[in-house]
Amino acid sequence: MIERWDVIVIGHPSRNPYWGETAERRVRTPVCTCTLVTGEGFRLLADPSYSDADRMAAELHRRSGLTPDDIDVVFVTHAHGDHTAGLPVFPNATW
Numbered sequence: 854m855i856e857r858w859d860v861i862v863i864g865h866p867s868r869n870p871y872w873g874e875t876a877e878r879r880v881r882t883p884v885c886t887c888t889l890v891t892g893e894g895f896r897l898l899a900d901p902s903y904s905d906a907d908r909m910a911a912e913l914h915r916r917s918g919l920t921p922d923d924i925d926v927v928f929v930t931h932a933h934g935d936h937t938a939g940l941p942v943f944p945n946a947t948w
Contacts, residue, residue, distance in 0.1 A: 854892055854893050855890055855891070855892045856891050856892050856893065857890075857891050858888055858889060858890045858891070859888070859889045859891075859916055859917050860886060860887070860888055860889075860916070861887040861888065861889050861898070861912050861913055861916045861917065862884060862885075862886060862887040862902045862903065862912055863886055864883075864884050864885040864886035864887075864902065864935070865881065865883070865884055882935070883935045884902045884903070884935055885900045885902045885933070885935045885936045886900065886902070887899065887900050887901055887902045887903075887912075887939070888900070889913070889916070889917055889919070889924075891917075895925050895926060896919065896923055896924050896925050896926070897924075897925065897926040897927070897928055898913075898924045898926070898927050898928070898943065898946070899927075899928045899929075899930065900928070900929060900930055900935075900936040900937075901927055901929075901937075901938065901939025901940060901942060901943060902935055902936065902938055902939055903938060903939050903942075904938035904939060904941075904942075906921075906941070906942045909921070909939045909942045910942065921942050921943050921945075921946075922945055924943050924945075924946045925946055925947065926946055926947050926948065927939075927940060927943050927946045927947070927948035928948065929948065
């Protein structure tokens with residue numbers, strides 16, 4: 854049973870035309886939305902988006918109070934780099 858879910862990272866595209874970005878002019882690297890799903894006996898993190906371990910751990914802690922070691926399962930929705938970048942941050946989780 855799912856008890857709660859939390860958005861850990863709010864994603865954004867790398868080319869947002871509303872911010873003046875184009876295919877030729879990128880301002881940021883893409884980041885996907887990363888979500889924590891907590892249930893009875895599990896903590897699942899979907900699409901860990903930050904490759905920087907300190908940044909990923911800081912956002913996880915800021916939004917949920919958890920550390921990477923608290924995550925049981927990492928789920929990746931698909932194999933784009935912005936969805937898989939943070940996998941090494943969670944070496945103890947099943948994915």
